[in-house]
Amino acid sequence: MRTLTRLSNSPEAARASETSTASASREASGHASAHESAVKHVTGRAPYIDDIATPANALHVAVGFSPVAHGRLTRLDLEKVRQAPGVVDVITLADVPGHTDIGPVFPGDPIFADDEISYLGQSLFAVAAESHREARLAVKEAIVEIDEQPASLDPVAAAEREEFVRPTHVHERGDWQTALERAPHVLEGEQFVGGQEHFYLEGQACLVVPSEDEGVMVYTSNQHPSESQKLVAEVLGVPFHAVTMEMRRMGGGFGGKETQASPWACIAALIARRTNRPAKLRLPRAEDLRATGKRHPFHNRYRLGFDEHGVLAGGDITVIGDCGYSPDLSEAIVDRAMFHADNAYSLGEARVTGQRARTHKASNTAFRGFGGPQGMMIIERAMDDIARHLGEDPLTVRKRNLYRAKGEDGTPLDVTRDITHYGQRVEQLTLLHDLIGQLKQSSDYWARRREITAFNATSPIVKRGLALTPVKFGISFTAQHLNQAGALLHVYTDGSVLINHGGTEMGQGLHTKVCQVVARELGLDLERVRISATRTDKVPNTSPTAASSGADLNGQAARDAASKLRERLFDFAAGHFDQEAGGLDRETMRLEDGQLVAGLGEAETRIPWGELVQAAYIGRVSLSEKGFYATPLIHYDRATGRGRPFYYYAFGAAVAEVEVDTLSGEYRVSRADILHDVGDSLNPAIDIGQIEGGFIQGMGWLTSEELVWNEAGRLVSDGPATYKIPAFGDLPETFNVELMQGHPNSQASIYRSKAVGEPPFMLGISVWSALRDALASLADYRVSPALDTPATPERVLMAAEALRKAHTTADADLDADRDERPDHAPA
Secondary structure (H helix, E strand, C coil): CCCCCCCCCCHHHHHHHHCCCCCHHHHHCCCCCCCCCHHHHHHCCCCCHHHCCCCCCCEEEEEEECCCCCEEEEEEECHHHHHCCCEEEEECHHHCCCCCECCCCCCCCECCCCCEECCCCCEEEEEEECCHHHHHHHHCCCEEEEEECCCCCCHHHHHHCCCEEEEEEEEEECCHHHHHHHCCEEEEEEEEECCECCCCCCCCEEEEEECCCCCEEEEECCCCHHHHHHHHHHHHCCCHHHEEEEECCCCCCCCCCCCCCHHHHHHHHHHHHHHCCCEEEECCHHHHHHHCCCECCEEEEEEEEECCCCCEEEEEEEEEEECCCCCCCHHHHHHHHHHCCCCCECCCEEEEEEEEECCCCCCCCCCCCCCHHHHHHHHHHHHHHHHHHHCCCHHHHHHHHECCCCCHHHCCCCCCCCECCCCCECCCHHHHHHHHHHHHHHCCHHHHHHHHHHHHHHCCCEEEEEEEEEEEEEECCCCHHHCEEEEEEEECCCCCEEEEECCCCCCCCHHHHHHHHHHHHHCCCHHHEEECCEECCCCCCCCCCCCCCHHHHHHHHHHHHHHHHHHHHHHHHHHHCCHHHCCCCHHHCEEECCEEEECCHHHCEEEEHHHHHHHHHHCCCCCEEEEEEECCCCEEECCCCEEECCCEEEEEEEEEEEEEECCCCCEEEEEEEEEECCECCCCHHHHHHHHHHHHHHHHHHHHCCCCCECCCCCECCCCCCCCCCCCHHHCCCEEEEEECCCCCCCCCCHHHECCCCCHHHHHHHHHHHHHHHHHHHHHCCCCCCCCCECCCHHHHHHHHHHHHHHHHHHHHHHHHHHHHCCCCCCC
């Protein structure tokens, strides 16, 4: 049976505390409060873009896509499209009044293609009709002629031809060549790491309503409203202030709506302004999958030197990202793959090279982990390979290579093993080692290892595997200017509070955490604080909700606003109340339990929050405040490949156990144990939910979610029938999740918490490593099997057959060698 995750502050405890007289500030933050939209989610009352009431005169937009992956557009005849029933407008690139390139960082993304075709699914034109059906039928009337050319689909071949979307980047630390030459052991290997479709439940969708002065109001499912505001304004040729974006919630994003929600908003805005009518655009699932980018597939290589204990001396790692046809966010994504090519291990003297290959596919984009998971995969493969080469357990080799301080666990005092290959010092090393030690003990790793080894020795078909893998994930945008956030706070005269910030809610609980922060700062019950939709006319110039930074940045901005308003109220109260006694004691003022409290002991005075707010209003004190936050300390010099790109690291570890049928390749994950570092948690219930979800999504990326393109460049895994995300039945039968206790963030994050959006995703690597462990038993653990991802049953079966064949051949060679030797010769 499945075991429930253990939670010290359960939802039941949360409800009990709400009815008690305990401190409201204790409930407000660090407490397992329910998601602010939880009831709406489960009852179906939470409105998403397609649930917004469509204006009666709204037009429906459909897009015409390229049917080939590469070529020249020689003819685009849309006359029959214009004459189709219900059609009101048809637009192409020639109809765009402003910018035609909507690349988010670097140019290369035309809103419509009008010459070169770069991928199958590229937008050619758009149709606006009176109904969605009429628009979709009209698209089929287009006459499209393309001089088709061979498609480049292999990123390794593209890299060899130096076909890149951005220049190659290198991190280099020490004399890695000499380290390789002098190392007692050298291994090399390569791997293919598959991509991943975001498969958000709510697809790409937007509703655009024309407003005064050539402006538009855009309702969008979008992780980066400010960027979309900018692009819509530039496409229309209007100032940014003429465009307002509103985003209340997304039905999932995972990075797929960070940059790639913008094209649809731009297209719908063009229609709305040209016709002066509302325009709605929503992509069917298959079109969504073909037209939008994925997690980057990667081809990774390593050549590493190590000593007789498996400790790395140095080496050379190369990661090649399949970027698709344009840059999008690939520069930063491949950078992060490079930053995380070490995971939790000191590489020694090493070079890490990142290449960004151009292929004729949709431009790949952000996805939970942002390249970090793909980078970690190569070093985790190397840890397994080194262990098999030396005849050690992989956990032993992993522990020996963990970042550590000088002199720690036998590390020589003159050896630095706490500095990354890009020059950042790794802090909280004790936390990393304690976390893995605690998980090893709580999961009974060594007892289970002995049991599994014994089982595999007597089970020729079904093999079991076990793996413990760590995670060290850097928190911050690698682009420094994105590490900022704003917030706007209003207190109304009845004492209710409204907070708005620049982050977006995609189900991860960001809005809940921000409300908790405000409630804590103002000493209020959480029920008194409400959040409003993210809007660009309330908080401008916002950063995307990405890089696990949502609560860190926006929580701090909200805290800044609330604390400034609180201090203003204290200043007012000190002179307004109890004038006969000379006013209240300013130094002892605090807000708690919905009251202003001043003084100590018998001299204590309590004034209800509502009374304080009313008095401040009558006294003409502003009850509105803005907040701002910019992450300190971070910097990175791209020219030298050196700096501190991350404010701090989040840590975690997972133990996965699998059972594999080696005659069919089918397997199941029987147990998973997770211990994860979130600092002092803002909301343990939400954090554990993120850890569970991240692990399962990571497991799906590495096992079942296979992206397949045919030779013509057409994505054939374009729906749930051919693309398999994990389902409920794929959960481990035993699933234990705990939060690391007693280790607050060493940096001054919001209440010393840590980000939890992306780091747990990479815990899923333990499942892949456990599959390799099970397969290795086919060769008496002497061979480290090659297993590309996703490790589908087909790939697992092929790996098992290859191991059996190699093991049989090796045994035959050994027997033949024995037969040729005299009886007294040693083996």
